[in-house]
Structure formats: C-alpha cells, structure tokens
Amino acid sequence: MSSIVIQRSVTFINGETPAKLTIKDIDLDKCYNDNEIVVKVHSAALNPVDLLVHHSANRHVVSSGLKTYGRDYAGIIVKKGRKVDPKFQVGDKINGQITHLYGEQGSVSNYLVVNPAQNASIGFMNDFGYLDFDIKTHYNEYDLNASYPLVFGTAYMVLFNNGQHWNTNSKILVHGASTAVSQCLIQIAKKHLNVGTVVGICNSKSFEYNKKAGFDHLIAYDEPEYLEKVQALVKDPFKGEKFDLIFDSVGTSQYFPIIDEILKPRNENSIYTTIAGNDKLKYEGGLLDYARRLPFSYYLNSFNPWRKFNYVLTMLGPKSEYMELASLMIHKKQFIPPLDSVYKLDDFQKALDKLNSNKAKGKVIIRIVDE
Structure with missing residues (x-):
C-alpha cells in the first residue's frame, strides 16, 4: 500500500x-x-x-x-x-x-x-x-x-515569568484588552489566580465584549483624557493603591510619563511588560521594523540603573507548563478560547x-x- x-x-x-x-x-x-x-x-x-x-x-x-x-x-x-x-x-x-x-x-x-x-x-x-x-x-x-496555545502561552509568560505573586489585593492594567492574548490573561488572572482587580484599556466600541471577558473596569483609549482616567482610578476607588503589573499587548509608550503615579515602586517587584514594543505594531513593517524600533527603548528601560520601573519584553518559549494550565482550566470549565x-x-x-x-x-x- x-x-x-x-x-x-x-x-x-x-x-x-x-x-x-x-x-x-x-x-x-x-x-x-x-x-x-x-x-x-x-x-x-x-x-x-x-x-x-x-x-x-x-x-x-x-x-x-x-x-x-x-x-x-x-x-x-x-x-x-x-x-x-x-x-x-x-x-x-x-x-x-x-x-x-x-x-x-x-x-x-x-x-x-x-x-x-x-x-x-x-x-x-x-x-x-x-x-x-x-x-x-x-x-x-x-x-x-x-x-x-500561542496566545494562552504568552499570557502565561506575562503572569508567571517574572516572579510576581498574585492574590485578591493584586491589581493589573491591560492595554489592548481586546487582543487574544489579553483575553487569555484576564481569564487566567480572574479564574485561576484570583486577582482582585484587572483594568482594561480598549476602544469604546469594545466595552460590551470586554465586560463579558471579566474586566473589573474599562477605560476607552479613543476618548479624551483616558490617561487622566487611569490616574483617577488609582486615586479613587483604589485609594492610592497602584498597579502591580501593566501589560501592553499592542505597543505604546504613553504611560511612561505618569508611571510613578500608577505603577507600584520598582522595589515591590512591580512590572511593566510589553509584547509589542513602545509603538503600535504595523504588520507591513515586519520584524525588521519591530527590531529597529525596539532595541534602544528596550535596553534603556530594562538595564538603565536609574530607571524608575522594571521593564520586561515578554517573549514566548516552548514550555509544557502553559499547556498543562490550559488543560486544567478547561477541565474546570474556566476557559473560553x-x-x-x-x-x-x-x-x-x-x-x-x-x-x-x-x-x-x-x-x-x-x-x-x-x-
């Protein structure tokens, strides 16, 4: 045969x-x-x-x-x-x-x-x-x-790869809440790690979609003064409690000028992490454009001894752990792809x-x- x-x-x-x-x-x-x-x-x-x-x-x-x-x-x-x-x-x-x-x-x-x-x-x-x-x-x-697998694995790396510990008092800010990676992250954070508060930044047209995903607060980046709304959220109702993690899934640098006001101090193992760099990714520019834009900001933010915050570029590697966690959450009926x-x-x-x-x-x- x-x-x-x-x-x-x-x-x-x-x-x-x-x-x-x-x-x-x-x-x-x-x-x-x-x-x-x-x-x-x-x-x-x-x-x-x-x-x-x-x-x-x-x-x-x-x-x-x-x-x-x-x-x-x-x-x-x-x-x-x-x-x-x-x-x-x-x-x-x-x-x-x-x-x-x-x-x-x-x-x-x-x-x-x-x-x-x-x-x-x-x-x-x-x-x-x-x-x-x-x-x-x-x-x-x-x-x-x-x-x-890829998007769940990336979300897993964001939450587990930097030695952070999560509980009901933890706070996460997600820029690009509608992306597939962010949709996986919100489910891991809320249903597996019991993270107390997850805030999503998205287009105002995506509010209903992201409410169903489980975000506790949503702020529209296409409306005026959205950064001020993030600051106001930290002041009240958070009563001055800042974020443990800021995750950027689409590419931005807009939070850097106010980072001290919204992200916990560096010595508390707070993390700013991105999978896209400091500018919105353009597919037609390809990896070369990504590589040209990334190095200076990456090394400046990651290794500068005077940096104000911990900056991490999250990259996905071949790990069995995230496939195992995905299977566990699916078995518990906790994950919707x-x-x-x-x-x-x-x-x-x-x-x-x-x-x-x-x-x-x-x-x-x-x-x-x-x-």
Missing part, C-alpha cells in the same frame, strides 16, 4: 511574494526521523507574527526556498518515531504550537512533522463540551484546540486579510480538514 500523500501548505518565498497554496507529494514512511511524529493537522490558528515574519523576509537575506505559515495546530498523530516519548501514540489527538522562523514546517499544512522533545508546548486535545451551543456549532473540536472566525484552507487569503485588518476579536482559524 502506497505511503505517498499530498501535502497542502500555505507558503511564501520572501516579502515580495504573496502567500500561496503549495501542493506536493510526501512519503509518510520517510518524512520523519526516530525523534519525530507526523501530525495530520485538522485546524490551525493564525497569529500576527505570521504576517510580521512574511513581510520581513528580505529576498537578499532569506533563502529562495518555501517558508510556511502557522504555529498553532490541532490534529491526529499518524506516524511516530521509535525514540519518541511513549506517552504519544499513533491515533492520539494533540494540539500545541511550534516555534520556527522561516521554517519549512508550519502549522497551516495538512501534515506537520514535530519533534516533541524540542517543542514542549504540546498536549492532548481537550473537551470543550461546556461551551455555548453557538460556539460549538460554529467551531469543531480541532478549531477550539488550535485556537489558544477567544475566537473570531474560521475559514477553509482554500480560503486562506480571506483569513489573512481578516488578520491583517486589525478588526479580528479573537483568533482567526484555518480549517485544514473540513469535515
């Missing part, structure tokens, strides 16, 4: 070439080694980093080979190397996220080769049976499990356009296997 299958992947060559659907034959018996598994991917989620990486691919720097979209995935193990941890077996339904830069292996592909020892952010699919009927009829189990829309693989460009529009509220899913 032939082991040759057709692999369909969303690929690009460099920043000047569009994304396209590439089709090729692969041999399922020969495409993996002893330390790898082959996953038949059913669903994959897009992330802003996918657009940043594509736009950054300078043709004079990167190779002329195909690069593949995607990091989050959910699917079924169809092949397994003899040295792979025995907890993974052919037929298992798994999800996770792979870390790569211009890799030939991306998750927006119907077959993905993964080394579980090198990609620790991998787990077994969870049952989301407790979700609302409308969600379950629109998204299947693979869509739901592909939607959260942030979802925006789902597209068939043949409609991948519509999915990319939705992500690029900056109007997606939640994850954009590409359904590889349409059942």
